[in-house]
Amino acid sequence: MSRSAGSRSPDVAPALIAAIGELEPIVAEHRCEFDSNGQLPDDLFERLASLGLFRLLLPATLGGPGLSALEFMDVVEAAAALDGAIGWIVGNGGGMARAGGYLPASSALEIYDDPMAFVVSSTGAVGRAVRVPGGYRVTGRWPFGSGSPHGTWFAPVCAVEEDDHPTGDVIFVYAPRHEVLLHDNWQVSGLCATGSADFELVDVFVPESFAHPFQPEPTQPGTLYRLPTRSIFPWSVATVPLGIAAGAIDDFVTTAQSAKRHSDSVAFSERELIQSQLGQIQARTAASRAYLRHTMNTLLDRVEADADIEASRVDFRLACTFASQSALWAIDLITEMAGAKAIMRSSPLERRERDARAAAKHVAMSPAAYITGGKHRLGYDLSTSSF
Numbered sequence: 398m399s400r401s402a403g404s405r406s407p408d409v410a411p412a413l414i415a416a417i418g419e420l421e422p423i424v425a426e427h428r429c430e431f432d433s434n435g436q437l438p439d440d441l442f443e444r445l446a447s448l449g450l451f452r453l454l455l456p457a458t459l460g461g462p463g464l465s466a467l468e469f470m471d472v473v474e475a476a477a478a479l480d481g482a483i484g485w486i487v488g489n490g491g492g493m494a495r496a497g498g499y500l501p502a503s504s505a506l507e508i509y510d511d512p513m514a515f516v517v518s519s520t521g522a523v524g525r526a527v528r529v530p531g532g533y534r535v536t537g538r539w540p541f542g543s544g545s546p547h548g549t550w551f552a553p554v555c556a557v558e559e560d561d562h563p564t565g566d567v568i569f570v571y572a573p574r575h576e577v578l579l580h581d582n583w584q585v586s587g588l589c590a591t592g593s594a595d596f597e598l599v600d601v602f603v604p605e606s607f608a609h610p611f612q613p614e615p616t617q618p619g620t621l622y623r624l625p626t627r628s629i630f631p632w633s634v635a636t637v638p639l640g641i642a643a644g645a646i647d648d649f650v651t652t653a654q655s656a657k658r659h660s661d662s663v664a665f666s667e668r669e670l671i672q673s674q675l676g677q678i679q680a681r682t683a684a685s686r687a688y689l690r691h692t693m694n695t696l697l698d699r700v701e702a703d704a705d706i707e708a709s710r711v712d713f714r715l716a717c718t719f720a721s722q723s724a725l726w727a728i729d730l731i732t733e734m735a736g737a738k739a740i741m742r743s744s745p746l747e748r749r750e751r752d753a754r755a756a757a758k759h760v761a762m763s764p765a766a767y768i769t770g771g772k773h774r775l776g777y778d779l780s781t782s783s784f
Contacts, residue, residue: 409462409464413462413472414475417450417476423444427441430590436546436547436591437592442486445483447512450487450490451487451490451494451514452514453469453472453473454469455494455495455505456505472487473487473633474636474637475640476488477637477640477641477643478647481640481644481753481755482591485588485634486544486591488634488636489633490515492630492632493633495629498621499613499614499615500606502617508549511549514550515544515548516549516551517542517548517551518551518552520554522539522553524553526558526608528559532607533557533570533602533608535603537553537597537598538580538595538597539553539595539597541595542595542596543593545596546594547592548574548596549574550571551574552572553570553596553598555567555570567610568609570607571603579594579595579597580596580597586751586754587754588752612626620700623701631713631717631761635717636686636720638720638724638757639686639723641728641753642723642728645731645732645745645746645750646678646679648731649735665734682727684723688719688720689717689719692712692713695709696710711769711779717761717762718766721756724753729750731746732746
């Protein structure tokens with residue numbers, strides 16, 4: 398069975414990464430608007446959409462690029478290295494394109510026939526989906542709807558009710574933008590331009606063909622679509638802090654050749670302490686990246702073999718948390734080496750630090766993963782744990 402989201406196209410990921418790099422002048426031109434507007438500028442968002450960055454995991458049979466999980470990671474990391482908010486939006490939007498692997502093809506095509514399609518999702522709350530003939534009446538409010546200002550469809554989590562009683566089923570529903578109320582409550586210190594506001598549905602009818610179980614049966618081939626929902630969701634964002642750290646390393650290296658501390662005649666790059674610390678940063682971030690890739694590969698192997706995946710899921714969540722903490726450690730050390738320059742709004746490191754800290758707050762990278770990992774190693778029953 399294919400590991401990718403459809404037939405593989407090995408040249409697509411490198412081409413996408415190269416195209417992301419070419420956006421640097423445009424991003425630099427607009428970056429001053431990110432914090433004040435709380436969302437990406439429309440023209441920048443449209444450029445990202447035109448590159449296909451919001452359909453990364455869309456099945457190739459539906460017009461997607463056919464990326465593997467690791468190629469997806471490479472593209473999202475490159476986007477995050479360009480800018481943390483862009484990486485976050487690409488990870489969320491491109492990752493949610495996997496909906497095409499769960500919905501009926503006709504429903505997926507209705508969503509993705511729009512070249513600007515962006516599916517906003519949230520697992521931060523659970524709404525009500527009351528079963529009615531032909532579908533559900535949905536009500537709820539969900540936080541952290543990344544990309545909401547540009548969302549074309551919204552996919553929240555709901556608990557199903559029938560005859561005034563909960564059925565125990567949990568589903569995703571997909572509602573078009575005109576059925577959704579957005580709340581202007583995204584005022585934050587980091588990832589400001591992600592527009593991750595609350596969104597609300599009030600007694601909205603969602604047809605059965607635009608809903609699927611929380612853990613769906615795939616409608617398209619590919620191991621990727623068989624991954625547990627609680628694993629594929631973290632994969633959408635877990636690489637973002639590593640990408641931000643990679644960008645911070647590049648920023649520091651660019652300036653280290655000439656930058657000096659006040660009253661110091663020696664450039665940063667000539668100091669042995671700086672050289673040693675930069676070497677440590679390179680080693681730990683590379684190790685974190687390799688660990689994250691290894692655990693995803695192992696999880697895919699186990700899913701493909703229809704084998705027990707509990708240990709692989711635990712290891713994967715450990716890798717997500719370790720990656721984010723390693724990225725924060727690296728950025729902390731970089732800003733310490735850079736000194737007072739790193740707190741200036743004119744320094745890219747100031748934004749990198751804020752964005753990385755905001756990203757690491759996501760539940761996908763929670764330190765609680767270490768508790769689960771320890772419990773598993775000690776032989777505790779994890780059947781009631783969420784990971």
